Amino acid sequence: MKLERAFDILFHQLETLPRADCLSVKTGGQWQSLSSTEVMEAVNAVSLGLLQQGILRGDKVAIAADNSPAWVIVDLALQQIGAISVPLYPTCTLEDARYILAHAEVKLAFVGSSALQRKLEQALDGRPCPCYALNPLDSLPSWTSLRDAGQSGSLRQLALLRNSIQADDVFTIIYTSGTTGRAKGVMLSHRNVVSTVIATAQHTRLPAGTCRALSFLPLSHIFERAGVLYYLFTGTAIYFSSVDALSASMAEVRPHTFSAVPRVLEKVHEKLLARAKTLSGWQRRLYLWAMARAEAYEPRQPPRGLAAIQHAIADRLVYRKWRAAMGGELRWVNVGSAALQPRLARLLWASGIAVAEGYGMSETAPVITANPFQADAVQIGSVGIALPGVELKLAGDGEILVRGPNVMVGYYKEPELTAETLQQGWLHTGDIGVLQQGYLRITDRKKEMFKTSNGKYIAPQMLENKLKESAYIDQIMVVGDGQKFAAALIVPLYERLQEWCQEQGIAYTSHSEMRLHPRIVELIEREIKRFNRHFGSWEHIKKFALLDKPWCVDAGELAPTLKLRRKVISQRCQALIESMYHHA
Structure with missing residues (x-):
């Protein structure tokens, strides 16, 4: 069959690669699965139930919940009738929820918890909007009531409506605030996401119909949502989990693949x-030797001779245990949203797990580039x-421009912003990069670059990505707009620092005390000087301040995609930033 609409992908699986475990989730301590046929039947029934509730083509429906089969079923059901889904991050603030619900003129909502129900009720400000629960809630009707009501609907009527949906129709509006400014509603068409799914399958070349995938990144972001459609397209069984339950889920599901953000892999590294x-x-010396070898591994130049023998020894004694801790069958990991530390990528490649770091944005549904899974x-x-x-092409100032079937329709109710971003068919990403033999490297965000008082431009993200290669730095934000030099706010990797303190015989009672200890300040200073050698003299980090707790999404310091919200952090750390430049 011809794939043109996102919901066609489910029909494709049913016809070519049906699964008994199409969608699965752990309930009451047991994994419960729905087959491809059961998912299709539920999707059709929910579509008919939504029609009975008066949801029409073009109506906006919010989904605010953690990942689950129900999330996907409701999403596909909305697509079939031409309704437009508006996902909200479960972690979104009340202010963001209020703006999105009003701006999108949402007519119905699905929520996953009592807390999200209360947030949406507050955000609606008394406006009528029926709500259904994706998980059992005493205070709301369940999504299954729509499914049950739809059992008596007309499948013929649904087929007529489904067939009227066009590839260029908008199927979702994803609100993305990025790291600055008011949330923008990215309108994505069926063509946008279907092109991404098919292109990703061609690029990755994963075996069809044989794999299991874990899904734990939020479906409210197009990265994981397109990923789930990609799994459906390739006949890959999808098991829904969460970051908190990731270790247990890997042991039970034994996945072959998943998508992750760098922070997830950093936590895996911390456990190692x-x-x-x-x-x-x-045993300790052997383990650290194997880890050091892994962090220096180059997949394009596999070890030979004696080095190959040493790698085989490390694999048998150490790397094999790492794979076992991740379920034993993990082969492929897609990574996006932020820069991945090269040493983590090398470590996973060394242990037999292919890591494909990629780049994209909501406006491109989302994938623009990705590394191949082939080692060479x-x-x-x-x-x-x-x-x-x-x-792909680069503008004169290095900005990355993108053109293709994956590029968004535009920003909802923002014609001027759409015209500014989409010029002559090219999407202006706002990211700065370089192309080397077809491979793209991101150097910074165009709007995040700043100029020192000496007139020198600094790309903070490039410096931050390099400095995060330090084993002692967890988070970092480079500052210095209009100042004489660059400085940095740093959240140390306290787990590693605690180990270092024990080795050095340094006593401490808290992170606050640790960050002020002269020996620790000296350690971080040595790390900064070590990495400063990679930068131009005008880019050197000359001063820094250590923070005692990490930046997080709940506090508004990170976007839901875990990118720094620089304006928020700068305002909250204003006194600390000023102190670094005082008497400078």
Whole structure:
């Protein structure tokens, strides 16, 4: 069949690669699965139930919930009748929810918890908007009531409506505030996401119909949502989990693949480091030797001769255990949203897990480039090559421009902003990059670059990505707009610092005390000087301040995609920033 609309992908699976475990989730301690047929039947019934509730083509429907089969079923059901889904992050603020619900003129909502129900009720400010629960809630009717009501509807009527949906129709509006400014409603068409799904399948070349995938990144972001459609297209079974339950889910599901943000892999790395602390003597030395080898591994130049023998020993004694801790069958990991530390990519490649770092944005549904999963083609430190059908070029100032079937329809109710972003068919990403033999490297955000008082431009993200390669730095934000030099706010990796303090015999009672200890300040200063060698003299970090707690989404310091909200952090740390430049 011809794939033109996102919901066609489910029909495609049913016809070519049906699964008994199409969608699965853990309920009451047991994994419960729905087959491809059961998912299709539920989607059709919910579509008919929504029609009975008066939801019409073009109506906006909010979904605010954690990942689950019900999330996907409701999303596909809305697509079939031409309604437009408006996902909200479960972590979104009341202010963001209020703006999105009003701006999109949402007529119905699905929520996943009592807390989200209360947030939406407050955000609606008394405006009528029926709500349904995706998880059992005493205070709301369940989404299953729509499914049950739709059982008596006309499948013929649904088929007529489904067939009227066009590839260029908008199927979702995703509100993205990025790191600054008011949320923008990105309108994506069926063509946008279907082109991404098909191009990703061509690019990754994963075996069809045989894999299991874990889904734990929020479906409210198009990265995971397109990923789920990609799994459906390739006949990959989808098991829904959460970041908190990731270790247990990997052991139980034994996934072959998943998508992740760098922070997830950083936590995996931290657990591997913690393992070293439990060992002693020759076992500890062997473990650290194997880890050091892994962090320096180059997949394009596999070890030969003696080095190959040493790698085989490390694999048998250490790397094999790492794979077992991740379920034993993990083969492929897609990474996006932020820069991945090269040493983490090398570590996973060394242990037999292919990591494909990519680049995209909501406006491109979302993938623009990705590294191949083939060892001889991956370029660690880059975000890969353009997907099939996607064109890339750089503007005179280095801004990345994109053209292709994945580029959005535009911003909802924002014609001027749409015209500014989409010029002569090219999407202006706002990101700065370089192309080297077809591989793209992101150097910074155009709007985040700043100029020192000496007239020198500094790209903070490039410096931050490099400095995060330090084993002692967890988060960092470079500052210095209009100042004589660049400085940095740093959240140390306290788990690693605690280990270092124990080795050095340094006593501490809290993170606040640790960040002020002269020996720790000296350690971070040595790390900064080590990395300053990679930068131009005008880019050197000359002063820094350590913070005692990490920035987070709930506090508004990180966007839901975990990118820094620089304006918020700068305002909250204004006194600290000023102190670094006082008497400078």
